[in-house]
Amino acid sequence: MKNKFWPLFIFVLKVMIIGFGGGNAIMPVIKSEAVEKKKWLTIEEFDRMVIVTNMLPGPSVIQAISFLAIKNLGIFKGIILTLFAIFPHILIALVLYLLASYLPINYLYAISIGALSVIAGVLLSFGWSYMTKSKNMMNTPLWLLTFLVTLVFCVFVPSPFNLPIFVMILFFLILGVVEFCLFKKSKKIQKGDK
Structure with missing residues (x-):
């Protein structure tokens, strides 16, 4: 378990920094890293995790990180890693809040449109991959x-x-x-x- 903490720590840091903007938008990154590259989860565990995190209220990325961390590190270290995962979002939200008071409104609109476009594209790609996989089942x-x-x-x-x-x-x-x-x-x- 000790040898998994730092790779998971780096993974959580990466996911939480690039994942600002939505849970399902970052699920392909979690799948690529945790399932395909690092083999921390099987594809079946990942699919179940996506289903459960979408059924529960709350941020699905934090729920996914919690599941991954607790499964691989145990309850105590998993909770510590989950608490750390919240920190980048708080920091980015605070910075955006402070910048919003100094930036012209047109810049904020441009940032919002750019972020929403990227999130929509990633979600469509993620949905398309699940749809093509489920074609044989449904x-x-x-x-x-x-x-x-x-x-x-x-x-x-x-x-x-x-x-x-x-x-x-x-x-x-x-x-x-x-x-x-x-x-x-x-x-x-x-x-x-x-």
């Missing part, structure tokens, strides 16, 4: 239905209620009702056959 109608439900949910559900966990609970409630109805129907058919 048929097109199911994929389109999932996409449309997600799009409608993201666009039309107001902010405090658009947590993914609500969609999952609703989905499993509907699935449970459908399964229960199918179970009751099969019981009636079995009774009718006797």
Whole structure:
């Protein structure tokens, strides 16, 4: 475990400095470094981590770093590394806050547009790679239905209620009702056959 602390420390520092601007935008970097290069996680563990961090409220990069650090270093060192991971964001936010009072508003607009464009491009690339990987697992109608439900949910559900966990609970409630109805129907058919 000792030999993993400093490489993880450098990795966390790198991810947190270049990852200012969004959790899912930095997930490809985490995958490239932690899964493909360093082999700290398997691809299955990474996929589960992405799913869980997107279902939980809060910053997904911190959750991903926490999972990676605790898995590889243990609880105490993992928590210390996670706390350190928050520091670059606090520092960058403080610097941006101080600079915002001195910069003209047009510069702030240009910075925002540039950052949003890069984040959108990285997210589209990340989504495309997952879509092409899942092509063999999901048929097109199911994929389109999932996409449309997600799009409608993201666009039309107001902010405090658009947590993914609500969609999952609703989905499993509907699935449970459908399964229960199918179970009751099969019981009636079995009774009718006797």
